[in-house]
Amino acid sequence: MTTEAPMEAQTIFSPELAARFDKLVTLYPVRRSALIPMLLYAQDEQGYVTDAAIREIAQRIGITPLDVRNVLSYYSLLRTKPVGKYHVQVCTNISCMLRGGQKLFEHCKQRLGVGHKETTPDGIFSLEEVECIGACSWAPAVQVNYDFHDNLTADAMDAVLDQYRKQAEK
Amino acid sequence: MADVTLTVDGKKITAPAGTLLIDACRKAGIEIPAFCYYPGLSLQAACRMCVVRIEKIPKLQTACTTPVAEGMIVATDTDEIKQSRKAMLQLVLANHPLDCPVCDAGGECELQDMTFKYGAADSNFVDVKNHREEQQWSPVVYFDRPRCILCYRCVRVCGEGMDVWALGVQNRGVSSVIAPNGGDHLDCEECGMCIDICPVGALTSGTYRYKTRPWEMTHVGTICTHCGDGCKTTLGMRSSGDGMEIIRGDNRDKSGINGDFLCVKGRYAFDFANHKDRLTQPLLRNAEGKLTPTSWEDALAFAAQRLRKIRDTRGGEQIGIIGSNRTTNEESYLLQKFARSVLGTNNIDHHRTADYVSFAKALAGQEQRAASLRETETAPAILLIGNDPTEQHPMLAWNLRANVRHNRARIYIVNHQEIKLRRQATSFLKISADTYSTCTRFLAGEENSAFGAEATALREALSKEPNLLIVFGAELHGSAIESLVRYGLSLPDTKFACLGDYVNSRGAADMGMYPDMLPGYVPVQQPGAFATEYGERFPAAPGLDLPSMLDAAARGNLAALYVVGSNPVHRYGVAAASLKNTFLIVQDMFLTETALLADVVLPIANLYEKAGTVTNTYGDLQFVKKAADRSGVRTDLELIVRLADKMGADVHSLVPFGQGTRADMGQSRGAQSGEADRHAVWLAAQNLEPKLSPFDPSALLDEIQRLVPGYHFSRLELFSGNDQHVQATAHNTGLVQIVNPAERRDGVLPSEDTLFTSGTLGHYSGKLTEIHDSRNKEILVAAD
Numbered sequence: 001m002t003t004e005a006p007m008e009a010q011t012i013f014s015p016e017l018a019a020r021f022d023k024l025v026t027l028y029p030v031r032r033s034a035l036i037p038m039l040l041y042a043q044d045e046q047g048y049v050t051d052a053a054i055r056e057i058a059q060r061i062g063i064t065p066l067d068v069r070n071v072l073s074y075y076s077l078l079r080t081k082p083v084g085k086y087h088v089q090v091c092t093n094i095s096c097m098l099r100g101g102q103k104l105f106e107h108c109k110q111r112l113g114v115g116h117k118e119t120t121p122d123g124i125f126s127l128e129e130v131e132c133i134g135a136c137s138w139a140p141a142v143q144v145n146y147d148f149h150d151n152l153t154a155d156a157m158d159a160v161l162d163q164y165r166k167q168a169e170k
Numbered sequence: 171m172a173d174v175t176l177t178v179d180g181k182k183i184t185a186p187a188g189t190l191l192i193d194a195c196r197k198a199g200i201e202i203p204a205f206c207y208y209p210g211l212s213l214q215a216a217c218r219m220c221v222v223r224i225e226k227i228p229k230l231q232t233a234c235t236t237p238v239a240e241g242m243i244v245a246t247d248t249d250e251i252k253q254s255r256k257a258m259l260q261l262v263l264a265n266h267p268l269d270c271p272v273c274d275a276g277g278e279c280e281l282q283d284m285t286f287k288y289g290a291a292d293s294n295f296v297d298v299k300n301h302r303e304e305q306q307w308s309p310v311v312y313f314d315r316p317r318c319i320l321c322y323r324c325v326r327v328c329g330e331g332m333d334v335w336a337l338g339v340q341n342r343g344v345s346s347v348i349a350p351n352g353g354d355h356l357d358c359e360e361c362g363m364c365i366d367i368c369p370v371g372a373l374t375s376g377t378y379r380y381k382t383r384p385w386e387m388t389h390v391g392t393i394c395t396h397c398g399d400g401c402k403t404t405l406g407m408r409s410s411g412d413g414m415e416i417i418r419g420d421n422r423d424k425s426g427i428n429g430d431f432l433c434v435k436g437r438y439a440f441d442f443a444n445h446k447d448r449l450t451q452p453l454l455r456n457a458e459g460k461l462t463p464t465s466w467e468d469a470l471a472f473a474a475q476r477l478r479k480i481r482d483t484r485g486g487e488q489i490g491i492i493g494s495n496r497t498t499n500e501e502s503y504l505l506q507k508f509a510r511s512v513l514g515t516n517n518i519d520h521h522r523t524a525d526y527v528s529f530a531k532a533l534a535g536q537e538q539r540a541a542s543l544r545e546t547e548t549a550p551a552i553l554l555i556g557n558d559p560t561e562q563h564p565m566l567a568w569n570l571r572a573n574v575r576h577n578r579a580r581i582y583i584v585n586h587q588e589i590k591l592r593r594q595a596t597s598f599l600k601i602s603a604d605t606y607s608t609c610t611r612f613l614a615g616e617e618n619s620a621f622g623a624e625a626t627a628l629r630e631a632l633s634k635e636p637n638l639l640i641v642f643g644a645e646l647h648g649s650a651i652e653s654l655v656r657y658g659l660s661l662p663d664t665k666f667a668c669l670g671d672y673v674n675s676r677g678a679a680d681m682g683m684y685p686d687m688l689p690g691y692v693p694v695q696q697p698g699a700f701a702t703e704y705g706e707r708f709p710a711a712p713g714l715d716l717p718s719m720l721d722a723a724a725r726g727n728l729a730a731l732y733v734v735g736s737n738p739v740h741r742y743g744v745a746a747a748s749l750k751n752t753f754l755i756v757q758d759m760f761l762t763e764t765a766l767l768a769d770v771v772l773p774i775a776n777l778y779e780k781a782g783t784v785t786n787t788y789g790d791l792q793f794v795k796k797a798a799d800r801s802g803v804r805t806d807l808e809l810i811v812r813l814a815d816k817m818g819a820d821v822h823s824l825v826p827f828g829q830g831t832r833a834d835m836g837q838s839r840g841a842q843s844g845e846a847d848r849h850a851v852w853l854a855a856q857n858l859e860p861k862l863s864p865f866d867p868s869a870l871l872d873e874i875q876r877l878v879p880g881y882h883f884s885r886l887e888l889f890s891g892n893d894q895h896v897q898a899t900a901h902n903t904g905l906v907q908i909v910n911p912a913e914r915r916d917g918v919l920p921s922e923d924t925l926f927t928s929g930t931l932g933h934y935s936g937k938l939t940e941i942h943d944s945r946n947k948e949i950l951v952a953a954d
Contacts (some may be wrong), residue, residue, distance in 0.1 A: 066338040066351040073340035 012052045017045055021060055031061045035071055039078050045092040048079045076131075084119045084126035086164045088112070092129050095136035104140050105129055107154045111161060124168045125161070147159075176242035185238050192220050192233040192427075195246060202246055203255065203284055205262075205369050207234035209245075210430065210572065214322050218258045219284065222246045222753075230254055252288060262472055265300050265344075266370075267316045275371030277384040282657045307356040309940045310376035310438055313348065313730070318372035320346055324364035331697035333571055333593060334358045339499040348372070359925055360941050361564070362437045366421050367430075377438050377937055378418040382408055390797035391423035391891060393776035393784050394436040395496055396928045398670045399543060399565035400786030402426025402891070403436040405778060405797040412450075413799035414543060417805035418438045427543055427790055427893045433564035434925055434941065435932075440778060442934035443798055447760050449773035461761075461771060466804070466812075473755050473770045474588075474816030477513065480729040480753065481817075486514030490719035490728050493520040494735030495672035496931070498782025498794055500870035501806045502552030502674065502681035503689060503878075504825070505734055508810050511704040511844075512819040516685050516694055516713030521721060521741055524670030524787065525647035525916045526679035530691040530899045532655035533666070539658075541639050541665035542895040543788045547573050548667070551572060551580045553632060555654070556606060557643025557669050560590040561924045563787075566669075567591055568639070580635070582628060584609060586645075597631065599624050605785035607650035614657030633661070644920040658766065670787040672929065674778065677785035680878065680898035686914070690879035690898045699877060705823065714936045715917055717742065724748035733757070734806055735774065737930040739764040741919070750772040759804055760868055762930055773803045780805045782867040783888065790893040808865045827869040 001058040012019040020041065024034045035057070042053040049072055060064045072078050090096075109115055112125050119126040135141035138150030142157065149160050178200055185194035192202050193209070204270050205217035213235050221230040225243040229250065233244075245251065251852050262281065283289060302315040322339060325348065329335040336358035340349040350356040365373045382760040387406035394403045402425065406418035419440045421432040426435075442448075452469035453461040480488055491509045493502055502520075506611045509518040533539055546552065547569040559567035571594055580596040583589065586603040601609050611617035613629050620626075632638060640658050642651070651668070658664035670676055684690035688700050692713045701708055714722060720742060722728040730753040738744060740763040749767050756768035765771050777784075781796045806814075822828075874881055880898040887894050921929055926942040933939065 064335050064351060066335065066349070069349070070338040070340055074342045 012050075012056055013045060014044065023055075024167075025060060025079060032063055032067075035061060035068065038076070039068070039072055043078060048082050050080075082119070083128075085124050085168055086144050087126050087128065088131040088161075089128050089133065091131070091133045091135070091139070091141050091143075093132040093136075095132075096140040099139040101140040104142070104152055104154065104157060107157060108161075110141075111158065124165060174238050174240040174242075176238050176240070176244060178244045179246055185237065189238050191222065191231075191236045191238055191242075191244065194238050195233065195244075200246055202233050203287070204234055205280060205284075205319060206323065208323050208326070208367065210576070211323070211326040214326070217262075217319070217321055219255055221251060221254050223248060225252060233665055241606070249605070255284070256288045256290045259285055259288055260293050262319050263290060263293060264295045264297065265316060266319065267299060267301070269317075272380070273314075273317065273371040274374045274379050275317075275368075279371060280369035281284075286560035288420075305354065306376070307350045307352075307354075308358070308360055308376070309944050310360055310362055310434070310937065311356055312374045312376060312379055313349060313350075314372050314374065317370050318348055319370055320348070321369060322348075323367045323369065324348060324373055324731045327363045327367045327430075328358070328574060331568065332359060332361055332363060333590065334361075337364060359560075359564075360434045360438075362420075362432070362434065363430075366432065373417070375420075375437070377441065378406075378420075380421075382406075382417055388414070389422060390795050391426065392778060392795040392797050393673060393792050394419075394432075395673050395931070396435040396439060397433075397563060397565075397923070398672055398675055398787035399428070399563050400673055400784060400790060400792055400893075401428035401432055401436050401565050402792070403432060403440075405440065407798055412801045413522060414797070416443055416798045425891060427786075427792065428565050428568075431565055431568045435564075435928055435938065438937040438941075439928060439932065439935040440445050442759070442931055443776055443778060443800065445760070445934045445936065446548050447934070448800070449759060449761065449765075449771065450800065452773060453768075453771040461766075461768070469770055469772060470809070470812050470816050473772075474813050476753050477730055477732070477755075477768075477813070478817045481513055484729050486707065487517065487713070488727070488729035489513050489515050490517040490714060490723070490731045491515070492716060492719070492731065492733045492736045492738055493518065493640045493678055495521060495523065495675045495678055495929075496777055497678070497735050497806050498608055498777070498780065498867060499673060499674065499677040499681055499874060500782045500867040501734075501810070502678045502683050503874050504807060504870055505809050506682045506689070507704065507824065508814055510700075510708050512707065512814050512817060512824065513732075514709055516709050516711065518683055518713060519685055519716035519719065519917075520678045520683045521716070521736055521738065521919060521921075522679075522917050523672060523675045523919070523921055524644045524668050524679075525651055525666060525918050526670065526676060527684065527687055527691060527914075528648050528651040528916060529655070529666070529668040530679075533653045533897070534691075536659070536899070537897075539665055540789050540895070540897045540899075542640075542790050542893075543569065543667075543786060544790075544893075545639060545665065546570060546667070546788075548577065548639065549573065549579060550577065550637050551582070551635040552639045552641060553582045553584070554591065555584045555610065555640070555642040556586075556645030557641075558585070558587065558589040558591075559669075559947055562643075562671065562922075563669055564925065570594060576878050580631075582632065584628070597624075599628050601625075603645075606645040607653075610646060610650045610654045610657070614653045614660075616653055618656075636662050638664045639667065640664060641669065643669045644671075644918050647916045647918045648914075667788050671923060673786070674784040676787045676789065677783075680785055680789075680881070680896075681874070685715050689874070689877060690881070692879065703848075705711065715915060717915075717917065720744055720748065723752045726751045728752050730755070733764055733768075734810075737762040737764045739767060740930060741921075757809055759803070760930075760934055772809050774809065775800065775803045775805045779803070779865075780807070782807070783871060785896065785898075786893075789895055789897050791881070791888065791896045792893045794892055795891075799847075804863070807867060807870075811864050821864045825866075825869050826873055827863040827864045827866050840847055 016150045038057050043049050054065050054068045060066045063065040092101040114120055114127050116129050132144050135150050142150050172187050175184050178195055183198040195202050202220045204220040206214040215232045215235045220233040222233045223245040224231050304314045306312050325337045328337045336351045336356050338349050365375050387408050389404055389406050391404045393400045403419050404422040405416050407414040408417050419437045451463040452466055454464040454469055456462045493505050506518050509515050574594045582597050583592055583595045584599045592598040612621040686694050730754045734757045755766040755770045756765040757772045757774045758765045771934050776867050778797045782794045785791050814824050881896050883894040
């Protein structure tokens, strides 16, 4: 756990994000409290947490890359491999399951031709079966990137996917 | 803190407020099991083995995180608790492979012990075990993932204890796994603390794994032969074809000055003893100029006859002696006594790694001013000038880190390099390498020129420290040490420690292995009792120091040179031709650069193969027990005595043996301790005849105790394996200064060993060389 001056001149992040990180590490009593938000923002910007991002975040906070990996590997929402442009997360926890979540997941698998934690060859879609996303009242629910789609049926799901594909082809 | 009283299992116990329940119970003799709790490290409360029932608290509580409270009523051994522990063990064992028959830890495994005690042999789990292959993380660290019980001791000892932070925990829940910092390998100090602290066989040692079982070895706690800290290392031996071979070094016996700690050298660098190039026969240079094996009788007789002739025809001043930093006090003492009383010369010196003479002079007349290694763990404030303890004194570095962690000690560092310990330092002052003495004089207020604002702030801070411990490296010598000590003595209750490089560098200095100093830093010109003790050959004038001896040899003015456990040809870059006119006797384990030039080579036992005492660089006297054994070699002590005998000297006046019953009656027996009926067999095996032979180091210890000022210690404590602090400083302050200190050459040549080197000896340790090379390779790859 080093205490060296953390700043470096070059950053792999956008100037906006770098500036945000500069501020973020000063907001908490200890710098490492900024670790999880930094990982999340880095993932949002780059699609996943890259090795370079791990190194830079470790350096910015003043901890070892191993420390960053210890935290990173704990959370399933943080990933170290790229996903598709649209990351389809199908909930199969109890409420969704009772209202056809499992079937919906199977439907997505067939429709996209990929399985759990896989990405379509064109890189547009990736699929993941996830735990509760907090949309039980409108089950079954799916989250695509940060957007929710609820009260879904197989047809409604197809419409959602078509809409994303159109967006991607624009 | 005030004491609180509580009741545990119906027994009233008292402990200081703030004590953890687990510690309070253990201290009172009530055993509470734990995997994750480890004294001195942060709390984890992961293993749930230490659960106890505390009255009025609804659930079982972890004793490792509960501080004692007044009136607390605790039960530690009820059926409920046993059941809970058994259930925890069943969970731990759910994916633990039952490969105990081949596991290194089998027989000394905490999980085995717990399972045995709580009877969790049956399991309610039917799941298939999840197997993973063993991984090699470094030349010395192997990881067997399924055996890991996730106690996180290794993670904490590596991070908090070593300040290396090379181990982490990744993933979560049942997928949690200990991970090394290099992805698939470790990039660390290779101390092996993680292996020692692992309660099971998940982390195993590259030198020991799958070699033997713990109960097939005999274990002896003796002193490590490497750096000047003098840690106790527990050596595990097994009988081999030609003696007792060391299989393992670890820190199983935690009774030493080093407590829990052991570094890479103490743990792995014992393998020089088994090196294929080890000499086991005396060598004599024949008519063709080649070294050829000969008998002990011939080698000793020849060497003695030549030495005697040179002494009698050309005088003792034509003979030089170079001693060792790794021989015992008894051997160092005997060597200088042999030089002075048998050879009649003061030409005796050794590779000096610190200026102990100036230090002793500066402290002359002062009592209780030299600090023990133990005090570096408790002193409230420490000033460290020079040296890099992480590399050169790993035990000191461990103590300083622990002191900061546990006692919030203030560490002030002055160094020309950004040493790793600065991370724990209250202040770090970087100076240039050539300004140590100026800086010291500035701190002492003897240098008026401005030395920068940081130095001034440091001087200010130090002036407010009531109990400062000043530790300094070999960067300071001569007058710099004197001004530092003068400065320290002007502050209240200051103590000092002088850092030298090898296990008995301090002992060599204390025992008078100097051309101008007798044992206990008594000047040769004022020998006092030594003059009569050392007989009529004792020369009055100081002799030549090591470089002067080599110069004299090059000029043809040194007829003989007797080198004991030293490699001056390599260390001082001596040209082979310059020794061609000198009769050279070398005692060593290997054909070193020096031994290659010798006329007679005598193979010796190393520190692990003999008994005696050593003094670490802080002045802690410790007992060396004989652990390993190798046929064909002899101790330095025996060889010096035999050489003297063959020269016609009176052995009785050289070694005061056979006087009284204070000699070694088996205290140092180590490996075979406790078998009284084998006493005679053992004594003979150790060269200790029941009649108390002249090879008995205890006889020399008698004389050291009698003649060396400051060597006051209890034999009882010594033979119990306890360290005792001695301070070999002349208490007579009325000494006339015979040599102007400015004229005296201190001759300090620091060895600059790192964690992975250890002088010439280090070259012969296969493991140390392997680690050293693997790291250099990594550095090369990184540079590409």
